[in-house]
Amino acid sequence: MPERIRTVLLVDDHAIVRQGLKSLIEYSRTFRVAGEAATAGAAVSLAAALRPDLALLDARLPDGDGITLCGQLKSANPGLLVIILTAYQTPFLVESALREGADGIILKTIDGEGILDAIRAVFLGKCVVDPALVSSFAEGIRGKSRDLRGNESENRLLGLLRRGLTNKEIAHELGIKEKTVRNRLSALYRKLGVGNRTEAALLDVGTFVPTNRDK
Template identity: 45%
Template sequence: MEMKNIRILLVDDHAIVRWGMSTLIEKKQGYLVCGEAATLAEAYEKVETLKPEIVLLDLKLPDGDGATGCRQIKKISPNTKIIVLTAFADDLLLLETIKAGADGYLLKNIDSKAILSAIENVAKGESILDPAMIGKVMNVVRGNSEMTEELTSQERNILDLIRLGKTNKEIAEELFIAEKTVRNYVSRIMRKINVSNRTEAAIYWSKQKSLK
């Protein structure tokens, strides 16, 4: 049976960037660029009609920013994953996009292999934060998360690996446990530290490490 392609919508006001991303993505089997948009208004229309699995969203567009875009896209299509891809690191706007529901946040200067890997992981339900951005987030996080239960040694090990951007599969291989077991651990960890996704967990744990 033929596998369904992961459909991706590109949202960037620079045509050359959209062309480059489209060329890169369509070289990877199983991924299809289903549409492009240069503004948030265009993006909303195409999300409504195309219902893409993933949106690659520029942080700043002529008619709004990434946080605004994330909120509206999630409202239109809650199951659509969003990766914010930007050329610069805006601390406050980064935090706002995470709060607004972004599933990934990457700098455009990362290599093509890392971009494809991020798309693949987000498609699997992972959350991705460029390692270079964790320190930026820590500068503006004010400790909204509080631990509700004590973490076990294994849970701390897993948080260390999440902080490094490891996927469930990579964590399972490193700790010699089943991937399903890792998923169960991650769910329990997020409940304990009162966060809603892996990105917030990585930020929380990085902050805890910095306080020690």
Template identity: 40%
Template sequence: MMQKEIKLLLVDDHSIVRWGIRSLIDRTPGLFVCGEAGTLTEAYQLVKELMPDIVLLDIKLPDGDGAAGCREIKKIDDKIKVIMLTAYAEDSIVLETVKSGADGYLLKNIESKTIIKAIQDVAAGISVLDSTVVGKMMNVVKRSSESEEVLTPQEKKILDYLSQGKTNKEIGEALFIAEKTVRNNVSRIMKKINVSNRTEAAIYWQRQKSLE
């Protein structure tokens, strides 16, 4: 069976940047660019018309910022993945975009093979952060042990699977529990560790495991 192609929408106000990314993607089997936009307004319209699998979104656009754009795209369809592709690595910007629900955060100076791998990982459900901002996010989501509620063994298992990019359904099948139960557990876990989305939870858990 042929693998489904990954549809990408490019959103950047610089046409030369879009051209460069499109040229790279067009040379990669299994990926194709279904559309381009230079503003958030254009992006929202194309998202509704084309229903891409992934949106590559710049942080700063003429009519708004990427974090707000990501939230709006997720409202249109929360199954659409959003990768921020930007030149900015400030703590506040990284935090705001991750909180907006972004599935990836990449800097524009990355190598071609890295962006392709990131796209493929995000399409598979794995959140991706540029290596230069991982440390920033680890510090941002760092929580003192005194302020954390104790995680149960099952919650730790769920975090293990979540950090591997598994969906609620896949986690439920692995642990022999209902998808709804997983969803409720994930909500409870995020409240316990004081994070607002799955990406932050995955970063938090990866950090905890690295300290063991």
């Protein structure tokens, strides 16, 4: 009996990237692209309608990010496998993605055969992480344990992020202007080595520890 062809949902806001991935995946004759989406919202709808076996997500989308989308798709579609494609070696991307249930995280610099190998490995039950991302993650962990010291205001800001508050709500909570919140968040992201509020909020609660002057 011939092996069942596995279906894949492609999620990337660049049509040319989706076209290239589709050609690569279908050339293998082992997988078939069931659908394509350019936004997180469209991906949620298509996943529910098409029930693909695997979703290949871009880490950054016009209306969200691949990490948050991964968690949403996993919750709504039990059994769905997810691989995240990223162009960025953000230190805590691996930690955040795995926490949301990702089955693989690979860099966009990977070649075509590497992408197919990652898909095959995930279908065999393996978790695939690009070696370069493992190195970046390890460096981030070392830096986190060595250098990160949060003052009282930074710890409070991180706590408000984890509660899911918007910039406007954070400004009201802290009694400051919304522009000030944006500036403080940008500084916090740089210090944590993350790219957005989702990645910051998904860091371990123990990431920041008080400085001596805050004890």
